[in-house]
Amino acid sequence: MxxxxxxxxxxxxxxxxxxxxxxxxxxxASLRLEVSESAVVLVxxxxxGKTNILEAISLLTPGRGMxxxxxxxxxxxxxxxxxxxxxxxTGPLGETQVGVGVDxxxxxxxxxxxxxxxxxxxxxxxAERFSALWLTPxxxxxxxxxxxxxxxxxxRIVAASDPxxxxxxxxxxxxxxxxxxxxxxxxxDVTWLDALEAEMAGRAVAVAAAxxxxxxxxxxxxxxxxxxxxxxxxxxxxLIEGWLNEVPALEAEDRMREVLAEERxxxxxxxxxxxxxxxxxxxxFDRSRNxxxxxxxxxxxxxxxxxxxxxxxxxxxxxxxxxxxxxxDEIAAHFDPNRRHALFDEALGLGGQLWVTGAxxxxxxxxxxxxxxxxxxxxxxxx
Numbered sequence: 228m229x230x231x232x233x234x235x236x237x238x239x240x241x242x243x244x245x246x247x248x249x250x251x252x253x254x255x256a257s258l259r260l261e262v263s264e265s266a267v268v269l270v271x272x273x274x275x276g277k278t279n280i281l282e283a284i285s286l287l288t289p290g291r292g293m294x295x296x297x298x299x300x301x302x303x304x305x306x307x308x309x310x311x312x313x314x315x316x317t318g319p320l321g322e323t324q325v326g327v328g329v330d331x332x333x334x335x336x337x338x339x340x341x342x343x344x345x346x347x348x349x350x351x352x353x354a355e356r357f358s359a360l361w362l363t364p365x366x367x368x369x370x371x372x373x374x375x376x377x378x379x380x381x382x383r384i385v386a387a388s389d390p391x392x393x394x395x396x397x398x399x400x401x402x403x404x405x406x407x408x409x410x411x412x413x414x415x416d417v418t419w420l421d422a423l424e425a426e427m428a429g430r431a432v433a434v435a436a437a438x439x440x441x442x443x444x445x446x447x448x449x450x451x452x453x454x455x456x457x458x459x460x461x462x463x464x465x466l467i468e469g470w471l472n473e474v475p476a477l478e479a480e481d482r483m484r485e486v487l488a489e490e491r492x493x494x495x496x497x498x499x500x501x502x503x504x505x506x507x508x509x510x511x512f513d514r515s516r517n518x519x520x521x522x523x524x525x526x527x528x529x530x531x532x533x534x535x536x537x538x539x540x541x542x543x544x545x546x547x548x549x550x551x552x553x554x555x556d557e558i559a560a561h562f563d564p565n566r567r568h569a570l571f572d573e574a575l576g577l578g579g580q581l582w583v584t585g586a587x588x589x590x591x592x593x594x595x596x597x598x599x600x601x602x603x604x605x606x607x608x609x610x
Contacts, residue, residue, distance in 0.1 A: 240578055244284065249283050250328070251309060254303065267601065268583050269601050269603050270600060273586055282294050284582065288353055319356065319548065355390050357552070358579075360554070361556065364556065366532060370528050374506070392437050406423040421488075428483035432483065444542050446460055448545070459512065464508045530562075540579065553580070559591055581598070
């Protein structure tokens with residue numbers, strides 16, 4: 228794959244950042260990085276805080292980032308009680324300054340988003356300005372783990388192309404929580420339940436439709452394959468997704484309202500909402516062998532995960548015109564030299580900025596002369 232054309236800054240056409248500032252973020256009391264290349268290598272001993280830097284970048288996108296941490300789990304031990312991560316980024320809307328964090332003494336620990344110094348209304352504003360994908364050792368169980376992780380993965384891909392998806396998912400979950408609270412109280416007003424279920428049905432169908440469309444585009448991108456890596460295949464599996472393959476959206480909404488009404492007693496007894504897009508799964512296969520990804524060996528799953536992530540990056544670039552930044556945490560140790568070279572060649576050609584961590588410079592030698600190399604050293608362990 229050829230490198231994407233460069234703009235007048237020297238970067239490929241894609242998402243990148245050239246300055247990152249951290250304050251009381253995990254092991255970093257204060258850190259400022261400035262980079263000038265389309266690829267950045269963070270090298271240093273285990274526990275130096277390399278992964279923390281990637282996590283900070285991932286938090287400049289919607290959600291809880293690559294570790295899934297709550298806001299109050301990120302604050303540096305011994306710090307002032309809050310934390311911040313800010314960067315100058317270039318993305319779909321051009322160059323801007325974005326930041327996330329929690330102010331010291333803030334009791335709610337709710338994450339605050341800022342854009343160009345002003346408080347933003349929600350995380351959709353991040354998706355409009357910056358996009359990033361990541362590969363971490365914690366993702367090794369994506370194929371065989373709980374469906375929730377695969378839904379989150381898919382929703383991140385959807386939101387990168389359609390930031391409004393974040394609001395639809397949030398609205399659905401808020402209505403779901405209110406409905407369940409009424410059902411569990413045993414004093415739920417029927418009119419109010421009807422209204423909540425109508426809102427849930429509308430949001431549910433919109434969420435499912437966006438996931439179906441994105442999964443189809445992702446499957447097409449995955450079919451192209453990645454050099455030296457297996458090809459993935461994906462599809463969405465769920466109740467509403469099945470309906471949308473058979474009937475129009477309005478009829479699917481009607482069906483969803485009927486199901487929610489029928490399951491009120493059951494949901495109240497179980498203390499959970501039985502049906503809806505919060506139970507959707509993304510089925511992933513090894514296309515070349517026509518077998519579920521979950522049954523492959525550890526090495527096969529790792530290779531397929533690389534292929535799926537790179538396909539996701541290609542799909543996002545095609546739908547938004549801006550390739551996401553790619554964050555690869557300790558990726559080199561899992562592959563032989565030939566696959567490492569193929570991996571980095573492919574990653575550099577995707578078009579977005581590449582960030583790579585590692586403790587062994589030799590394993591990252593394929594990036595010699597093609598990246599900013601930053602030595603990260605600290606006597607503080609990663610949290």
